[in-house]
Amino acid sequence: xxxxxxxxxxxxxxxxxxxxFNLSESGVEPLPLRELLRDDASVEHFLNHPLAYSQGNGTPxxxxxxxxxxxxxTPEQVLVTNGSSEACLLALWHLVEPGxxxxxxxxxxxxxxxLVQMFGGKVRPxxxxxxxxxxxxxxxxxxxxxxRTKALAVCNPNNPTGAVMGEDRxxxxxxxxxxxxxxxxxxxxYAGAEREGARTESLWGDYERTLILNGxxxxxxxxxxxxxxxxxxxxxxxxLWAYHDYTSLTPTYLSDRLAQIAxxxxxxxxxxxxxxxxxxxxxxxxxEWIGGHGSMFTHxxxxxxxxxxxxxxxxxNSSDLAWRLLKEKSTLIVPGDQFGMDGYIRIGMGHAGTYLxxxxxxxxETLRELAAEKGxx
Ligand SMILES: Cc1ncc(COP(=O)(O)O)c(C=O)c1O
Numbered sequence: 001x002x003x004x005x006x007x008x009x010x011x012x013x014x015x016x017x018x019x020x021f022n023l024s025e026s027g028v029e030p031l032p033l034r035e036l037l038r039d040d041a042s043v044e045h046f047l048n049h050p051l052a053y054s055q056g057n058g059t060p061x062x063x064x065x066x067x068x069x070x071x072x073x074t075p076e077q078v079l080v081t082n083g084s085s086e087a088c089l090l091a092l093w094h095l096v097e098p099g100x101x102x103x104x105x106x107x108x109x110x111x112x113x114x115l116v117q118m119f120g121g122k123v124r125p126x127x128x129x130x131x132x133x134x135x136x137x138x139x140x141x142x143x144x145x146x147x148r149t150k151a152l153a154v155c156n157p158n159n160p161t162g163a164v165m166g167e168d169r170x171x172x173x174x175x176x177x178x179x180x181x182x183x184x185x186x187x188x189x190y191a192g193a194e195r196e197g198a199r200t201e202s203l204w205g206d207y208e209r210t211l212i213l214n215g216x217x218x219x220x221x222x223x224x225x226x227x228x229x230x231x232x233x234x235x236x237x238x239x240l241w242a243y244h245d246y247t248s249l250t251p252t253y254l255s256d257r258l259a260q261i262a263x264x265x266x267x268x269x270x271x272x273x274x275x276x277x278x279x280x281x282x283x284x285x286x287x288e289w290i291g292g293h294g295s296m297f298t299h300x301x302x303x304x305x306x307x308x309x310x311x312x313x314x315x316x317n318s319s320d321l322a323w324r325l326l327k328e329k330s331t332l333i334v335p336g337d338q339f340g341m342d343g344y345i346r347i348g349m350g351h352a353g354t355y356l357x358x359x360x361x362x363x364x365e366t367l368r369e370l371a372a373e374k375g376x377x
Contacts, residue, residue, distance in 0.1 A: 004114040008338040011322075020330040021359035026159055026307045027218040028193070028278045028350035031271065036222075036261055046257070054253040057241045058229070062256050065263040066229050070212065071205040076234045079241050080256065082248045084189045084215035084228035085111055089247065090240045091211050091230055092151075095183055096121040100150035103176075105136065107309075107339035109159045109187065121150065130311070134163035134300055138172040145176040151183040152176060157190035157200055160309045160339055160346040162302020164200050174206050184210045189228075190305040192219030192272045195279040200304060208233060218305065220262055220271050225255040279306060282349040282356050289360050296367070306350030309336075311343060314367070315374055318342045321366070329362040 008024075016022045037043050057063070058080025066080070067073040081087040088111050096102060098120030104112055106125045116123050124144050128134045145152055154173055157164045165173070177184040186203040191214065194200060204212050215228030230240060251259075262271060283301070286308055290297045297310045314321065318335035322345070325331045336344030349356055 001118055004117045006111060006114050008110055008334055011334070011338065012332070015326060015332050019326065019332045021355070021362055022332045023348045023356075023359050023363075024332040024334045024346075025348040025350060026190075026305055026346075027223055027348075028221045028275050028306045029352040030223060031221045031274075033258075036258060042261075046254075049254060049257060052253050054250045054256045056244065056250045057237075058251055059256050059260070062251075062260050062263070063229075065260060066231070069263075070202060070231050073204065073231055074234075077231055077237055079230050079237050079244065080251045080259075081215075081228040081230060081244065082226045082251060083217060083223075084187065084213045086244075086247060087213045087215070087228045087230040088112055088185075088187065089115060090243045091185055091213065091232075092116060092119060092121075093243055094236070094240055095151050095185070097150070101148045103141070103144045103149055103152045103182070105154040105156075105158070107158075107160055107341055108153075108155045110339065112153050112185070112187070116153075124149075126152075126154075128158060128161055128163060130300065134158065134161040134309075135166060135169055138169065141172055141176050145180045145182060147180065149180045149182040151185050152180075153185040153187070154203070155187040156203065157188075157193070157304035159190065159305060160307055160334065160344075161300070162190075162195075162305045162307055162309065163300070164194070164197075164303045170201065170203065173203065177209065178207050181209070185213065186210065187213045189214055189218050193275050193279065193306065194304045195276065195283055195302065197303060204231060211236065216259055216262060219275055220268075221275055222258070222262055225252075225258055225262075227251060227255050227259040278350060278352065282306070282351070283308070285356055286347065286349045286360070289357075293367070306348055308347045308349055310345050310347060312345060314370055316370060318345055321345065321370075324370075325363060325366050329366055331359055331362040333363070 012024050063075035063078040066078045067075045092115045096119035100121040102116045102121050103124045106127050126136050191200040211232040217223035299310045319337045322333050322335040334346040
């Protein structure tokens with residue numbers, strides 16, 4: 001199998017812990033362990049856990065909390081994984097045979113884009129369109145999905161645009177999957193990280209060949225737990241568990257227990273409320289910064305996720321711009337090139353305190369230098 005590099009992850013993994021300002025992250029400021037455990041009694045109790053192997057598919061307690069979030073789902077329909085990225089790997093490993101077509105919403109996190117190709121499949125892109133408010137064109141979907149489609153993969157809310165599918169698009173996706181008998185693979189890791197408006201409705205529950213991918217890294221601000229999950233039909237979940245035997249065996253014992261706390265009654269809503277307040281505060285700050293740059297940037301306000309996808313009018317390639325920021329200002333952003341979309345950059349806005357404004361100050365320095373070098377855009 002030939003490796004298709006996952007450019008954005010390579011870029012982030014290589015640099016995110018050595019830069020002064022990391023604006024490449026798409027989640028909110030992670031919760032400290034102490035805040036999750038709260039009181040001394042819980043800390044003490046937690047310290048007594050053995051560092052043991054955990055239940056391979058996730059403890060019944062955790063699977064039951066997760067199942068409770070999906071209409072009619074049971075714990076047998078849940079497999080707990082190491083991050084939603086592992087859930088995506090297992091699902092595509094199982095589904096994609098050489099020659100299979102996968103209709104894939106783009107831009108996207110791009111893990112599925114690489115994996116489909118590595119498993120010998122063919123990606124048929126379903127592009128979100130800026131002129132449609134980062135929605136796809138339903139007529140285009142109709143032309144892409146057919147008898148040869150093995151899976152239709154969407155990311156909703158979307159990374160990098162922060163867009164949420166409208167109800168008409170949601171229906172169109174479900175109808176297209178049902179009509180073609182394709183698997184529907186829905187990455188919903190940003191559900192619950194809505195800056196405003198209602199919680200994004202899951203694609204779960206309307207069509208039997210559906211696999212939902214999700215986890216605690218984004219809306220729940222717990223990326224370090226590496227807890228993800230896949231929800232699907234019981235027999236498929238059983239099969240994916242058998243694939244899991246070849247990857248990481250089990251979620252870590254401690255993460256499974258901490259995830260139980262995060263998803264317990266009351267706590268879950270508190271964590272999501274924290275996420276929303278960070279997003280509201282920081283997006284306000286970012287929007288002001290964008291507005292202060294006149295016509296240099298345009299964007300459609302993101303609905304969910306700690307990310308803002310900006311189109312820029314500077315005469316510089318997005319990877320070159322990101323390299324300059326990295327090398328000269330120790331600031332990491334994601335270039336649009338990594339989504340196949342030069343002319344855009346993705347800025348993460350989930351940090352606490354003054355981090356975001358300081359980091360944007362670094363970006364400003366480069367923008368001023370570019371303007372001086374090349375003349376105003
Ligand atoms: C859309 C999307 N899916 C999946 C992931 C993987 O997240 P994790 O493995 O931490 O759950 C990310 C990470 O940025 C993402 O943006």
